Amino acid sequence: MSTTALVSHRDCWLHSMGAMHPEAPERLSVIHDALVGLGLDALLDTYDAPLAEPAQLYRAHSPAYVDDLFEIAPEQGFLRLDPDTAMGVHTLRAALRAAGAGILATELVLDERVTNAFCAVRPPGHHAERLRAMGFCFFNNIAVAARHALDARGLERVAIIDIDVHHGNGTENIFAADPRVLMLSFFQHPLYPYCGFRPVASHLHNTPVPTGTKGERIRALVEEQWIPLLAEHRPQMLFISAGFDAHREDDMASLGLVDADYVWITERLRDYADAHFQGRIVSMLEGGYNLPVLSRCVVAHIRALAEL
Numbered sequence: 001m002s003t004t005a006l007v008s009h010r011d012c013w014l015h016s017m018g019a020m021h022p023e024a025p026e027r028l029s030v031i032h033d034a035l036v037g038l039g040l041d042a043l044l045d046t047y048d049a050p051l052a053e054p055a056q057l058y059r060a061h062s063p064a065y066v067d068d069l070f071e072i073a074p075e076q077g078f079l080r081l082d083p084d085t086a087m088g089v090h091t092l093r094a095a096l097r098a099a100g101a102g103i104l105a106t107e108l109v110l111d112e113r114v115t116n117a118f119c120a121v122r123p124p125g126h127h128a129e130r131l132r133a134m135g136f137c138f139f140n141n142i143a144v145a146a147r148h149a150l151d152a153r154g155l156e157r158v159a160i161i162d163i164d165v166h167h168g169n170g171t172e173n174i175f176a177a178d179p180r181v182l183m184l185s186f187f188q189h190p191l192y193p194y195c196g197f198r199p200v201a202s203h204l205h206n207t208p209v210p211t212g213t214k215g216e217r218i219r220a221l222v223e224e225q226w227i228p229l230l231a232e233h234r235p236q237m238l239f240i241s242a243g244f245d246a247h248r249e250d251d252m253a254s255l256g257l258v259d260a261d262y263v264w265i266t267e268r269l270r271d272y273a274d275a276h277f278q279g280r281i282v283s284m285l286e287g288g289y290n291l292p293v294l295s296r297c298v299v300a301h302i303r304a305l306a307e308l
């Protein structure tokens with residue numbers, strides 16, 4: 001049986017971009033309530049996320065961008081960085097916890113204190129580019145974690161799998177010139193952020209799929225393309241940008257995945273990780289905006305990671 005860490009922090013609940021914003025604090029409280037209600041929290045190794053250090057963020061973002069966020073963080077009200085993305089009073093601290101969660105999770109996995117880890121954090125990260133915040137994201141949490149594994153812990157090759165319905169433009173941007181990182185993703189096209197459909201580099205495999213695409217297509221993609229690409233790249237650890245907004249009940253997009261698809265994808269990746277690199281997976285929450293669906297699918301994802 002796997003040992004799975006759950007890394008989170010209450011500071012991530014405090015970040016708000018306004019009462020009607022879909023990237024809302026309730027996303028984490030419903031996950032927490034579901035885990036506690038099912039008694040699953042007691043079966044996981046739970047950790048409070050530390051605050052990421054600037055030097056750790058500089059591995060994925062320019063120092064000027066990181067330092068600027070510290071400078072401009074508001075003491076009241078909101079500061080809008082793009083049409084969907086605003087800093088509030090608690091945003092910087094939440095973003096530092098979210099990035100710090102991935103770093104701690106990477107340490108726990110590489111030190112073999114747990115087999116794998118899930119980070120229940122927000123703000124999400126995969127739209128944040130090296131030089132800019134966008135699409136609800138400030139620091140690219142998964143990129144910071146992957147670079148920590150490579151640059152601080154000495155791994156030579158990792159893979160990032162992005163299952164969010166939106167293209168992870170930030171992750172693509174940060175790793176475009178870093179062939180140590182194999183990036184595999186599917187995303188609805190056309191859809192925000194309206195890019196990613198043209199090949200950028202041979203280590204970045206982003207597959208656009210049309211409206212209405214169902215789980216069978218995604219399962220075939222995993223089996224027929226992702227598994228062979230993983231075998232070729234030989235990563236030593238896997239990072240998952242775990243968005244759940246490709247679910248058919250999530251109104252943010254129009255794909256047709258169901259709960260069982262997330263279980264299948266997670267189990268397939270876990271089995272691959274178990275067989276090839278001691279099960280080392282760090283999974284980080286990205287999108288997912290239908291609260292009942294989000295809590296159900298995160299629970300299913302964690303159960304599959306932990307074999308519970």
Ligand SMILES: [Zn+2]
Nearest residue numbers: 164165166287
């Ligand atoms: Zn998304």
